[in-house]
Amino acid sequence: MSGVARPAAVLFDIDETLVHTGGSGARSWAAAFDQIYGIPADIGAHSSAGETDPQVAEATFRAAIGRPPTRAELLALYARYLAHLADDIWVSKDYHVLPGVHETVGSLERAGVVVGLVSGAMEGAARTKLMPADLNRLFIFGAYGSDSPDRAELTRAAITKAGFLTGGLQAGDVYVVGDTPHDMEATLAVGAVPVGVATGHYPVEALREAGGVHVLESLEAPFPGV
Numbered sequence: 001m002s003g004v005a006r007p008a009a010v011l012f013d014i015d016e017t018l019v020h021t022g023g024s025g026a027r028s029w030a031a032a033f034d035q036i037y038g039i040p041a042d043i044g045a046h047s048s049a050g051e052t053d054p055q056v057a058e059a060t061f062r063a064a065i066g067r068p069p070t071r072a073e074l075l076a077l078y079a080r081y082l083a084h085l086a087d088d089i090w091v092s093k094d095y096h097v098l099p100g101v102h103e104t105v106g107s108l109e110r111a112g113v114v115v116g117l118v119s120g121a122m123e124g125a126a127r128t129k130l131m132p133a134d135l136n137r138l139f140i141f142g143a144y145g146s147d148s149p150d151r152a153e154l155t156r157a158a159i160t161k162a163g164f165l166t167g168g169l170q171a172g173d174v175y176v177v178g179d180t181p182h183d184m185e186a187t188l189a190v191g192a193v194p195v196g197v198a199t200g201h202y203p204v205e206a207l208r209e210a211g212g213v214h215v216l217e218s219l220e221a222p223f224p225g226v
Contacts, residue, residue: 004214004224004225005225006111006113006225006226007113007173007174007175007193007225007226008113008114008162008166008169008173008174009113009114009115009116009159009162009165009166009169009173009174009175010108010113010114010115010116010174010175010176010177010195010223011115011116011117011118011142011155011158011159011162011174011175011176011177011192012105012115012116012117012118012139012177012178013117013118013119013120013176013177013178013179013180013183014117014119014121014126014129014130015119015121015129015179015200016098016179016180016199016200016201017098017177017178017179017197017199017200017219018097018098018101018130018135019095019096019097019098019101019129019130019133019135020094020095020096020098021089021092021095021129022092022093022094022095022096023092023094024085024088024089024092024095024129025043025085025121025125025129026042026043026044027084027088028081028082028084028085028088029041029043029056029057029060029081030042030043031080031081031084031088032077032080032081032084033060033061033064033077035080036076036077036080037064037065039064039065041060041061041063041064042060043056043060045063046059046060046062046063046064051120051151051182052120052121052145052148052149052150052151052154053078053081053120053121053122053125053145053146054074054122054145054146054149055120055145055149056120057069057074057077057078057081058074058149061073061074061077078122081125082122082124082125082128085125085128085129086128089128089129089131089132090131090132092132095132095133096133097133097135098199098218098219099199099218099219099220100218100219100220100221101135101219103219103220104219104223105138107223107226108223108226109138111226113226114140114162114165114166115138115139115140116139116140116141116142116143116158116161116162117139117141117142117143117144117158118142118143118144118154118155118158118176118178119142119143119144119145120144120145120151120154120182121144121145122144122145122146123142123144123146123147124146125145126142126144126145140165141158141161141162141165142158142161143155143157143158143161151182151183151185151186152185152186152189152190155176155186155187155189155190155192156171156190158176159171159174159190159192162174170191171190171191171192172191172192172193174192174193175192175193175194175195175214175224175225176192176193176194176195177195177196177197177219178194178195178196178197179196179197179198179199179200179201179202179207180200180201180202180207180210181202181206181207181209181210183196184196184207184210184211184212185210185211187211188211193213193214194210194211194212194213194214195212195213195214195215195216195223195224196208196210196212196214196215196216197215197216197217197218197219198215198216198217198218199218199219204217
């Protein structure tokens with residue numbers, strides 16, 4: 001894109017940005033609650049797209065069980081969730097990589113841009129979601145919901161890791177790609193450049209309103225600065 005500075009690093013969200021899991025995450029949370037409490041809780045009724053796994057688990061627990069969870073209870077849920085996800089992701093019939101992912105990541109790497117992940121999913125879940133498409137090999141670092149339940153804090157952690165790899169950078173040198181208003185807002189909060197991609201539940205207009213500096217219909221579009 002003419003007139004736009006090339007980023008030093010680009011961080012990608014996972015769900016509905018890189019892959020569509022076909023509902024594997026929601027099924028796995030429901031299975032975890034069912035196995036432990038006999039309640040097949042619906043995370044979609046108690047959380048919104050772009051929230052971190054710890055936020056999703058706590059909000060769903062409060063709604064389904066009627067009280068805040070203890071740390072031990074959350075850890076037990078995480079373990080059951082990850083165990084179910086590790087099996088379900090391989091048989092999720094609607095799982096697919098979103099358009100333009102391979103081409104965009106390849107073009108960034110050829111341009112010398114460091115490419116990483118920033119996901120609200122716990123690290124184990126994030127990496128599991130990429131396994132069927134063999135996408136893990138493309139991303140050498142990342143920050144996750146297991147680093148912080150706060151999306152802005154985990155985005156800041158990812159930028160710090162990018163700085164270690166590049167020998168130092170400013171937050172404004174980092175583009176963060178995501179499909180939700182939460183992604184845009186967290187990116188702005190840490191001074192990085194939000195890039196919206198309308199491949200999830202939110203249209204271009206909603207991502208712009210949330211602060212997306214660049215907003216793409218999909219990753220098939222030319223990436224800003226590259």
